[in-house]
Amino acid sequence: MRFAATRVEAAGEHDDPRGIPIRTILLGVAGVMLIALGGTGAGATLKRDPLLTDTSLSWIRYGHGHDLATAVLYIGLGLVVWAWVRLGRMVRNRHVGSAAVLTAVVAWTLPLLFAPPLFSKDIYSYLAQGQLALNGLDPYEVGPAVLQSPLSDNVSWVWQNTPAPYGPLFMMLAEGVVWATNASVIGGVVAMRLVLALGLVLVCWALPGLARHLGGRPAVALWLAGANPLMLVHLIGGAHNDVIMVGLMAAGVLLVLDRRHVFGIALVALAFSVKATAVIAVPFLVLVWARRMPGSRNAQLAKAVAAGGMTFVGVFAATTAIAGLDLGWIPALGTSSTIVNWLSLPSAVGDFAFTVTNLVVSVEPGVFMTIARGLGSLLLLYVAWRQWRAADEGGPGAIRHAALTMLALALLSPATLPWYFSWALVLGAGLAWTTPALNRATFFSVFLLLVTFPDGNTALYSWGYLVLAAGVSALACVTSTRPDPLRLSGRYT
Template sequence: MLRAVVPPEPERVWPFPIRTALLGMAGMVLIAGGGMGAGATLIHDPLLANGAFNWIRYGHGMMLATWMLYVGLGLAIWAWIRLGRHARAGRVNHAYMIRVIVMWIAPLLVAPPLFSKDVYSYLAQGDLALHGLDPYAVGPSALPNALSDNVSIVWQNTPSPYGPLFVLLAKGIVAITGDGLTSLISGVILMRLVLAVGFAALWWALPRLADRLGGNSSIALWLVGANPLLVVHLIGGAHNDMLMIGMMAAAVVLVLDRRHVAGIALLALAFSVKATAAIALPFLIWVWMTHIPNATRRYRFVKASFTAVGVFGGVFVLCTLIAGVDLGWIPALSGSSIVINWLSLPSGIGQAVYTVVNWVHPWGDATPFITVCRTVGTLLLLYILVKQWWLARDGGNDAVRRAALGMAAFALLAPVTLPWYFSWALVLGAGFAWSTAGLTLAACGSVWLLLITYPSGGTALYDWGYLVVILGVSVLAAVSLLKPDPLNLSLRIVRDAPEKALRHHQ
């Protein structure tokens, strides 16, 4: 007896998540608008100083701007979590995800600096180079003008800790926009556009990393590209980490694809923006080594190492010569140690020990405790990096995974840690397959790290009541990734993706 052949059910094509995209975009618009009064605004803003909206920077106007910004953050987080449920259920492909991300970052490109004043430091350092001063020897205060006036007092006398390529980019931006008060606004916008090249590199690299590392391209783009921690801090805050991580991710893809020279050269460019990218180099040497056929292990390691170091060093030297600077930025890296917060595990332990000792016996200064703990933390970090590097000696995907672990250890154990530093490890790890528990923890941590800085750039790490509130918000966001409307606030039944789709894409 013949049995009828039932054709397979065609795969459902989901529509573009327009409501989620618009929800996030509305949040970003509110963040940008609120940033006019509550962000890291100019001391004398030429657009607002004598305009109809000058009131937004003072008193009740600033309070209104702050509420507007936080409502925007709430909408952005809500939209990101909704987008995450779409990604987990397979309702968005990576092309849809990129369109959503573009919609979300567009309002922030023209917003005032948010959650940080670092972009003013970048421009001031470029201005120093443009006027023939060495940004690795003097701080922004050496050239008093509208640029240096807006640099945080912490960095006024601190030389630049950034690589020659970034100094060259900052110099070029100031040469185009000028150093006047009005020009400073166009300088911030142009700096953001330059750094957005890093975001574009991420859009190219993340789907390819997911393909090579066994992950899901939509999840990878959601976890990194759409993450409010990166969008708000790295685009809104205009941090050069954005350019560094974009080039680093693309470099890893190239090396995995056996385009070793191009990958290492791109990693050297990332290093020439910010030194952290160098952590990935020894791990990528293992990957390169495993691609060399028909030779002893020692020969392959020596060949890969010498070639990689030669390419890396050659590109870096070329950037240094073109920028017309020296290696002064290497010792200047220690200048950031003046920032002390407990997000850096060694600094936090040092502060805690000092507090306990001070209860028992008054002690005038916490510096010795912090210095000792930072020294121990640095030694522990070196041990972890070396161990992870050695365990990665078989190369392949495991080397990338261990590089991500090394980046995470660096963010935790470095003398200074800022919230967006955790994006380094997230970028390298996003391409792997994530468990439900892993995604939930990443969502919780991302939201918490997003909110621990005030919009003006100050830290909230010692406002304990505020920290408890944002921890609750972060946990709620993480739970909402798994269960729509966990507080049962909706007046209708909220249904998410079918269980079959969820099981298939987890």
């Protein structure tokens, strides 16, 4: 993953905005509205929707009605990708700047706030876990199934008996949403999305500053990580708490680079209190802080580790105490290993090894998966150590190594889902990307957007569909630098 080398634009240059691309933004708005409309029938819908059940519109969720809704949703996805690629060309060519991208982010996000859950049922788990806490039950000890409520009824069967693997800050947010909406499913979905959108706000606030420190362009960073359909459709439409985590983490990283070290690490501790992934950034931020301290290298490290550790542990401990919870969510992190797909390289290797061996002799799959994931974890530790050592000089370059470590975490974790790649995307968006690297980012962003079906089921084993998704992603990649490669139009904007 190369960020530097032949840069798209020289570092330090400023955007030269020439207005707001209204037609391109409206193209994306039309797309997200179609996604929201199609999602009422084809998304991760409720088992019993009080708005549609027993009404004349209930047909949209069955038979030909469901097929029509699915078609509408995918047409919407196509329009959003088209609009994002068009906007990216304008940004790369300096026809528009950060203001245009921020306008697009707002316009493309608003319809998704009120759409049914899309591409995932996780939001139902969040709400049910919040209801557990509100009812005085420990969400780190029991799963949603004990509730027998409308919220728990809509949780995926995989997570019905699973304790919450999320930190105390997120549990407080989920509990507050359930309390404020009186445990309403639809009200809870909208309210939770509004809370999650604060994470997107933090991302968009932090990215220009990160670009300033890391040598990239603010408009490119905002386009790549703020307006990206992978971020908007999955993290807002799919309503994943990763967006709060990456928002707090990005803001914390920016504050550390701005020499507000204590506040920055405190925000990363809050990000960790949402989802454990954020802890990866801490060792790299310690290196940044250490280089700014007096004394020998060992003295610098000792001071930074002590100050950073006290800040991180203090904020996390205070958050845990305020939430009235314990550390039960940390052992629960292993529950995600029930997910098996080939986005996780160790899981892919284990599954492939089992399949090949099983052709010759009948064997159990568990041992292959255990060995492959164990080796993957060891490789991840090695990569993280090498990246941390490579960041020893501190400074903004350490954030590049943190982004690469986040990418390695997504690839080498026992379980990986498409939106996990947003972790590295946000941290690395402010770097000076090469044109080939931006093209690869475009391809994989679109591909990862498409590898989950609208109802939340994986498409990673539907090989014909994946070939089509790869073709669409390749077309988006080519179109990002060559307008109208299929010669369908005479217009080149």
